[in-house]
Amino acid sequence: MSDTRTASLYRMVMPGHVCPYGLKSKDLLERKGYAVDDHHLKTRHETDAFRKRHGVKTTPQTFIGERRIGGYDELRRFFGKPVADPQATSYKPVIAIFATCALMALMAAFVATGQFSVRTAEWFIAFSMCALAMQKLQDIESFSTMFLNYDLLARRWVRYGYLYPFAEGIAGVLMIGGVLNVLSIPLALFIGTIGALSVFKAVYIERRELKCACVGGNSKVPLGFVSLTENLMMVAMGLWMLAR
Incomplete structure (x- = not known):
């Protein structure tokens, strides 16, 4: 598989908390045929340091090549999938x-x-x-x-x-x-x-x-x-x- 089909994912995996959006991001990438270089942020200190280093407010964060895609919603948009509006009405x-x-x-x-x-x-x-x-x-x-x-x-x-x-x-x-x-x-x-x-x-x-x-x-x-x-x-x- 070429490098263009490899993604790096940084997500929180702590003893008391595994980020659900990190799991969703990993699943979505794999379903789209990407090999996932899965990086676990195992402590609050690691997570805060990662956010500061990359200038982001939330995790998970996905990178494809040198490009930062972003969190789970941004990843869905990257693949052309709809993102629900939390304020939108629905039947x-x-x-x-x-x-x-x-x-x-x-x-x-x-x-x-x-x-x-x-x-x-x-x-x-x-x-x-x-x-x-x-x-x-x-x-x-x-x-x-x-x-x-x-x-x-x-x-x-x-x-x-x-x-x-x-x-x-x-x-x-x-x-x-x-x-x-x-x-x-x-x-x-x-x-x-x-x-x-x-x-x-x-x-x-x-x-x-x-x-x-x-x-x-x-x-x-x-x-x-x-x-x-x-x-x-x-x-x-x-x-x-x-x-x-």
């Missing part, structure tokens, strides 16, 4: 949850009945409600703060933002089993209706650009059609179970 979290819950519902229906029916759709919505509730409950303080940006009831009664994830989760669990409909149906109808009205007002009437708290308070999901759909699904589920 990926919601898509991942809905896709996973849809597959769960399909498998649950197949195991339970050997066929796919209306019950499959019911489980999909109920599983989705539970998954979204779990996301919110991971950091209920952050969720309630983001929720206050647009929810009509939470703005009038702040504690509603703390109760919402529990109500969504309880309704979802009960709907999975089809038990205590006297509790699950009103819960789904109530929170779904308030949520849909709140999203519609914020997005389609006031034209505000906000982030949705549907997958938790640190979400980068934009408030919009997907958020409205989530709430309408709960309303539809409640009405369906009430009619049935």
Whole structure:
């Protein structure tokens, strides 16, 4: 292999810490066909000395020939790969949850009945409600703060933002089993209706650009059609179970 296909990588490998971006850089270089001259920075002193010598603030650092490529993000750009913007909005979290819950519902229906029916759709919505509730409950303080940006009831009664994830989760669990409909149906109808009205007002009437708290308070999901759909699904589920 020629020298042009050899890269030098300097990364932290200490007893209590192995830099994850260093590992990612090494993996990316090897996948691109480079032989990696892997230099371990084994102490904080070695790391600080390396940074000072090369005038850089972070490690890992990759060199190809005499050229310093930089850290992991710069290495991705060097190979023409996209680098995620930490501030960019994305529907990926919601898509991942809905896709996973849809597959769960399909498998649950197949195991339970050997066929796919209306019950499959019911489980999909109920599983989705539970998954979204779990996301919110991971950091209920952050969720309630983001929720206050647009929810009509939470703005009038702040504690509603703390109760919402529990109500969504309880309704979802009960709907999975089809038990205590006297509790699950009103819960789904109530929170779904308030949520849909709140999203519609914020997005389609006031034209505000906000982030949705549907997958938790640190979400980068934009408030919009997907958020409205989530709430309408709960309303539809409640009405369906009430009619049935």
